[in-house]
Amino acid sequence: MNATAFPPSRGSVTLVGAGPGDPELLTLKAVKAIASATVLLVDDLVNDAVLAHARPEARIIHVGKRGGCASTPQAFIEKLMVQQALTGETVVRLKGGDPFIFGRGGEEVEHLRAAGVAVQVVNGITAGLAAVTSLQVPLTHREHAHGVVFVTGHAKPGDPGTDWAALAQCAHQARLTLVIYMGISSAADIQQGLLQGLPAHTPVAIVQHASLPQQRHAQATLGELCDTLSVHRLGSPSIIVVGDVLQGLAAAQSASMAAEPDAWPVAA
Known part of the structure; x- marks a missing residue:
């Protein structure tokens, strides 16, 4: 898909690794990204305590993904990220562990780039x-x-x-x-x-x-x-x-x- 077919992104997406569960294992960069988000798409395995770093007015959307359980379709999550970014939102995709270790982060980066959306990745400690x-x-x-x-x-x-x-x-x-x-x-x-x-x-x-x-x-x-x-x-x-x-x-x-x-x- 040609990225030039899409309008320039007014917002952005950051894939953030929330770590294995202990909220104290978040990186400083992850905390800053979470605090800057206007929309957070949160996986099931992310500890709720991590969301304490989000701004009070941020919109939090739970997009459950857990092995062996019913999960939000990946295609829907990718579409939602693009939609929110193109309307100017600062989106954080909050994922358990590290986005690039069995977190489907690679697929999401490819989809966002193809849609002309600015994307960054913040590593997390993997389980x-x-x-x-x-x-x-x-x-x-x-x-x-x-x-x-x-x-x-x-x-x-x-x-x-x-x-x-x-x-x-x-x-x-x-x-x-x-x-x-x-x-x-x-x-x-x-x-x-x-x-x-x-x-x-x-x-x-x-x-x-x-x-x-x-x-x-x-x-x-x-x-x-x-x-x-x-x-x-x-x-x-x-x-x-x-x-x-x-x-x-x-x-x-x-x-x-x-x-x-x-x-x-x-x-x-």
């Missing part, structure tokens, strides 16, 4: 990073992990999705940490595929509601992944982390439980 940080575990480590892969467990309809066996082989050979978003509903397929390239004893952590007061987590091995999800009733939104960077967490838990058997529950 995969917040999840491991809450456990005091790194994503990379000189001894355990030479890199990290962020991957979605939720494929677009009609798309075969990730080749988990191939990814597992790569992760094993290159010593990579796997951070899996939206993988709870397809955990059985993920586990089966990863076991084709990674040992069953590979450490795994599942973190639900990362960074929030209601955060829960469980630690297991790759061979125990699905059983652990079932036993501890961990659901969405959760991050699944796979890799040897979790060895330190396993050692710390073992030491704590040896000293005080009831001090460290598997899911907390």
Whole structure:
């Protein structure tokens, strides 16, 4: 689509990452963008406390998008952003985590540019990073992990999705940490595929509601992944982390439980 077919935008759109949930993890730039907005389009996973930074007269429109639930159609959200910007509004599209990590931010930027709308992006802390940080575990480590892969467990309809066996082989050979978003509903397929390239004893952590007061987590091995999800009733939104960077967490838990058997529950 040719952008010259549209009138010049009088307003603008900023895609803002609201972070994993804890409102204190907002960047200063995100706070400034939220405070300047006249219209905010807010995703479901955005903490309501973040909206305290909005001006009182700002119009707040909730455009729910949550895995496994009924969601506002993406096409409608994109159309709404364009409409509001072309009428002169300062629009903030407030998204959980980071707009460019499984947030469909790339699609939205392309649509806005094609419509002649000025667009900016403000990064946010992604849930995969917040999840491991809450456990005091790194994503990379000189001894355990030479890199990290962020991957979605939720494929677009009609798309075969990730080749988990191939990814597992790569992760094993290159010593990579796997951070899996939206993988709870397809955990059985993920586990089966990863076991084709990674040992069953590979450490795994599942973190639900990362960074929030209601955060829960469980630690297991790759061979125990699905059983652990079932036993501890961990659901969405959760991050699944796979890799040897979790060895330190396993050692710390073992030491704590040896000293005080009831001090460290598997899911907390």
